[in-house]
Amino acid sequence: MCLSIPSKVVALHPEETSITVDTLGVKRKVSYHLIDDPIEIDDYVLIHIGFVMNKINKAEALETLALYEEMAEKMQPEG
Template sequence: MCLSIPSKVVALHPDEQAVTVETMGVKRKVSSHLLSDPLELDDYVLIHIGFVMNKIDKADAEQSLALYQEIVKKMDEQEY
């Protein structure tokens, strides 16, 4: 199973067909070769193995990120 967390585009690298994304505080450069539509700063995308697979709606992305943050918080509160 693959779990894709929405990532926000924070830098564009058009000469490399790449973007830098931020995912829950972690930044990394990923390829945008597979996406036909151009990306802009603050777009939200889903990534698989280092490639942008699709652009997603900002409201949906923010809702998903809030749920992920809630899951992480609950996991941190649990004792192992």
């Protein structure tokens, strides 16, 4: 099973059919050539092994990211 974290598009590289995304503060370049939807800066996408699988709704992405943050806080040791 693969868990995909919503990633925000922060840069476009159309000449390479790639984009730079920010996933919880980590930036990396990924390919978007597998999808037909136009991608713009500030869109949210789901990625699998370096490829954009689909674009997702911003509200859903932000809600999911808030849940990840909540889970991460609960996993931190106390003190």
